Amino acid sequence: MAKEDVNPAGKGNADDAVVESKNFIEEVIEQDLASGKHQSIITRFPPEPNGYLHIGHAKSICLNFGLAKKYGGRCHLRFDDTNPVKEDVEFTDAIQRDVKWLGFDWGEHLYWTSDSFDQLYDWACTLIKEGKAYVDEQPYEDIRAQRGTLKEPGTNSPFRDRPAEESLARFADMKDGKLDEGAAVLRAKIDMASPIINLRDPVMYRIKKATHHRTGDKWCIYPMYDWAHGQCDAIEHITHSICTLEFENHRPLYDWFVDNVDVPAVPKQYEFARLNLNYTVMSKRKLLKLVEDNHVDGWDDPRMLTISGLRRRGCTPRSIRNFIDSVGVSRNNGIIDMGKLEAAVRDDLNEVTPRMMAVMDPLKVTITNYPDDQEEELVAKNHPSDESFGTRPLMFAKEVFIDRADFMEDPPKKFFRLAPGKEVRLKFAYLVTCQEVIKDDDGNIVELKVTYDPDSRGGMPADGRKVKGTLHWVSAKHAKQVEVRLYDRLFSVEKPDADDWLDQLNPDSMVINDKVLVEPALLDKKPGEPVQFERTGYFNADSRYSKDGQPVFNRVVGLKDSWAKIAKKG
Numbered sequence: 001m002a003k004e005d006v007n008p009a010g011k012g013n014a015d016d017a018v019v020e021s022k023n024f025i026e027e028v029i030e031q032d033l034a035s036g037k038h039q040s041i042i043t044r045f046p047p048e049p050n051g052y053l054h055i056g057h058a059k060s061i062c063l064n065f066g067l068a069k070k071y072g073g074r075c076h077l078r079f080d081d082t083n084p085v086k087e088d089v090e091f092t093d094a095i096q097r098d099v100k101w102l103g104f105d106w107g108e109h110l111y112w113t114s115d116s117f118d119q120l121y122d123w124a125c126t127l128i129k130e131g132k133a134y135v136d137e138q139p140y141e142d143i144r145a146q147r148g149t150l151k152e153p154g155t156n157s158p159f160r161d162r163p164a165e166e167s168l169a170r171f172a173d174m175k176d177g178k179l180d181e182g183a184a185v186l187r188a189k190i191d192m193a194s195p196i197i198n199l200r201d202p203v204m205y206r207i208k209k210a211t212h213h214r215t216g217d218k219w220c221i222y223p224m225y226d227w228a229h230g231q232c233d234a235i236e237h238i239t240h241s242i243c244t245l246e247f248e249n250h251r252p253l254y255d256w257f258v259d260n261v262d263v264p265a266v267p268k269q270y271e272f273a274r275l276n277l278n279y280t281v282m283s284k285r286k287l288l289k290l291v292e293d294n295h296v297d298g299w300d301d302p303r304m305l306t307i308s309g310l311r312r313r314g315c316t317p318r319s320i321r322n323f324i325d326s327v328g329v330s331r332n333n334g335i336i337d338m339g340k341l342e343a344a345v346r347d348d349l350n351e352v353t354p355r356m357m358a359v360m361d362p363l364k365v366t367i368t369n370y371p372d373d374q375e376e377e378l379v380a381k382n383h384p385s386d387e388s389f390g391t392r393p394l395m396f397a398k399e400v401f402i403d404r405a406d407f408m409e410d411p412p413k414k415f416f417r418l419a420p421g422k423e424v425r426l427k428f429a430y431l432v433t434c435q436e437v438i439k440d441d442d443g444n445i446v447e448l449k450v451t452y453d454p455d456s457r458g459g460m461p462a463d464g465r466k467v468k469g470t471l472h473w474v475s476a477k478h479a480k481q482v483e484v485r486l487y488d489r490l491f492s493v494e495k496p497d498a499d500d501w502l503d504q505l506n507p508d509s510m511v512i513n514d515k516v517l518v519e520p521a522l523l524d525k526k527p528g529e530p531v532q533f534e535r536t537g538y539f540n541a542d543s544r545y546s547k548d549g550q551p552v553f554n555r556v557v558g559l560k561d562s563w564a565k566i567a568k569k570g
Contacts, residue, residue, distance in 0.1 A: 062324045080228070204223060229241075240270060362474075365402055406471045428459060485512055
């Protein structure tokens with residue numbers, strides 16, 4: 001991504017954004033302000049309340065709210081609630097929650113397209129009276145067939161030249177519920193021979209006899225997106241209507257509707273490249289299927305790249321904003337590697353999370369020369385480089401657990417962990433040397449017997465000798481057992497196939513380990529308080545589940561990019 005493609009949300013908090021260079025939308029805005037075309041800017045984020053927001057929406061949120069922040073304007077939140085069949089209050093609540101969690105606020109400027117239903121209807125009637133719209137009573141299949149192709153012009157509807165009074169009467173019948181769904185639509189009368197297919201008499205209204213979550217049963221006709229969107233932008237005096245590139249072909253229709261209605265303002269539409277990532281799907285239809293068919297644990301499943309899912313997993317708002325900033329704003333479509341998002345999360349969590357001890361695959365270690373009945377309280381730093389995180393007490397006794405991966409009976413030359421006869425450091429505790437390996441009848445290692453250096457308290461030898469290996473551990477007597485969910489990418493292939501995408505779900509996208517031993521202080525962690533498990537990864541207490549009254553921990557991201565290694569081997 002070119003350096004100039006910088007998201008205006010900037011790094012850090014939304015309230016202290018820093019922009020190093022301008023993207024193409026910022027250049028347009030600055031020209032408009034300098035020329036006096038606009039005294040201030042007004043942008044908007046217009047989600048449909050038919051699902052939860054995902055990481056792609058986060059790019060639009062950061063862009064629209066970030067531009068308003070940078071140029072001293074404002075950004076509206078407007079719900080495009082024009083399809084009562086698919087909309088739900090759950091979605092509107094979730095969308096507002098997610099936008100605020102990302103660090104942005106619309107203040108008093110919360111709007112709904114349904115607020116303007118009366119005005120949109122009146123304007124539609126005006127277009128009919130002026131001969132610029134008509135009611136078409138053909139089956140939808142016929143209307144679609146008459147649109148033509150990119151190489152062939154469309155065919156006029158037999159209803160195209162019906163008298164305006166007749167169309168007005170039939171439009172009123174549509175509004176009053178006298179016609180069945182699919183019996184008629186209102187179409188704009190533009191040009192069936194236009195090379196721009198969207199200008200070939202597009203549909204403005206269709207009949208839907210469904211209860212709307214805000215207007216109830218007042219309406220049984222609902223405006224199409226292209227008709228409602230630009231007019232609502234005009235009603236709200238939006239100066240820069242910023243959309244993703246798939247709406248570029250809709251811009252001529254956007255302009256036609258604005259130009260042919262006596263609107264209070266004349267907004268302009270600009271398009272930017274949407275955010276696409278590998279190892280995932282971004283279609284709302286596909287996300288909905290994942291939820292409805294129970295492939296995932298709801299819209300906020302930590303494997304989903306919904307904003308709610310990212311929050312539940314343990315990502316921070318700043319990490320998402322930093323990722324969006326690194327992707328930039330341009331008109332070039334492309335696919336961003338998932339590792340870039342994971343790196344942004346990892347970089348942010350490295351700065352803001354304390355470190356604590358957790359043993360994922362416990363192996364018992366008995367310190368043979370440590371007093372049987374002795375316990376001692378050690379001092380552990382909560383962050384290796386930031387003293388403001390402070391310290392915590394850490395209990396130590398004769399028996400501890402280490403991770404099984406930290407021991408090898410016959411190690412290679414550069415294995416700097418525990419092995420027979422080798423000395424390592426138990427972090428914040430003592431130096432220990434492996435003396436004996438205990439196995440069960442099947443030859444499995446079940447215990448290590450070690451000796452410790454009493455003069456190395458805190459992990460520092462009195463004689464200054466160098467010890468390379470440092471292991472994390474937990475006291476057997478004081479540790480608590482918890483459940484940990486190791487989340488990974490939802491799909492096992494980089495580009496899920498359009499047809500067989502459900503067959504490409506990653507079977508290891510969630511691995512549950514309920515044998516993890518942790519230091520007791522971890523049980524006090526609340527959702528939204530990420531922590532690094534020493535030498536393992538970043539984790540967050542789940543906001544929905546607990547086990548035996550104790551938190552269940554979700555892995556946010558590992559300390560290293562394991563998928564990068566897989567790709568390199570491939």
